[in-house]
Amino acid sequence: MMNKRKIIAGAIVILALIVAFCYWQVRQFAASPLAINQETIFTLPAGTGRVALEAQLEHDNIIHHSIWFGTLLKLEPELAKFKAGTYRLQPKMTVREMLALLASGKEAQFPIRFVEGTRLQEWMAELRAAPYIKHTLKDDQFATLAEALKLDSADGVEGWFYPDTYLYTANTTDVALLKRAHQRMVTLVDTIWQGKMSDLPYKTQNDLVTMASIIEKETAVNDERTKVASVFINRLRLGMRLQTDPTVIYGMGEKYNGNLTRKDLETPTAYNTYVISGMPPGPIAMPGKASLEAAAHPSKTNYLYFVADGKGGHTFTTNLASHNRAVQVYRQALKEKNEQ
16 A cells, blocks of 8 residues: 555656646747747738647748647637737747737737828829738729719819828728828818918918928928918919929929920919919829918018029029029029039
8 A cells, every 4th residue: 555655646746747847848938039030020810720820830930849839828828819910020029929919919010101292193102012001992093092082072182191101000901091191181281271370362271282282392491481481472462473393393294304494384284383373273292281381371571582592491582683693693503513
């Protein structure tokens, strides 16, 4: 009887040692780093089970093969509640940290930047090139986008998306991103419209956005925006044509090759403000908040002209004679720069 008890006791001790050893091995495996040495994007398909997950992780060389993977998920069942999605895995992340991430559902976010002063055509190219976006638009035509966004017409497309950096998760649709940018612009424009200066020559919010887009294309210097706005407002009030090159370029479309000629300035288009009176029919780019504020709150000046000063800014003048002198100064500065 005594020998039997010793045998049982010995077996229990051996079993306990085996369990302890196995538990230690599981803990070691859970604390071991992933097999990656750089940031890795990992996509877990919907309906993936424990066995399939383990196989995919091994196949993608994210973890080394181990007999303890399944045991870890049984010992820590909260780690087995992984969710489908696309995740960002970092070097030195442990197996447990990775599984906790998959269970959290905190998918990787990807940035896309829409820059002030760029056109919708350029935005669509950015969307087409961005990774992990689900493309649902059949083409990049304004009418197609207007229909997708449930806008009344394609006239409310160019200029009506707020430029910023947007974060998205994998399989976010192109339309969903554009809706976010459009709604932000609508909300911002409405707020600025409500607080704009009185007696400005705008009939609609689209006029405000159009002016802001011209300001955006004319200067990147914050302190100049309200001065540029004042020039165009003064011209409108006096019945002078705006005569701004960016509108000509926009109206030329694909014909623009990087250089403007006198013929270009004299060729009529709906947007050529050297030919048409008043403002063009719509925005020519996506204005940022600063340009929208400048369009709503222009400086009170007598300026009617401005020209680049060759130093990154502009010279503002009140009459044609002063403007012509400023043009000559700019041309001379440009000549000296090119001769260096």
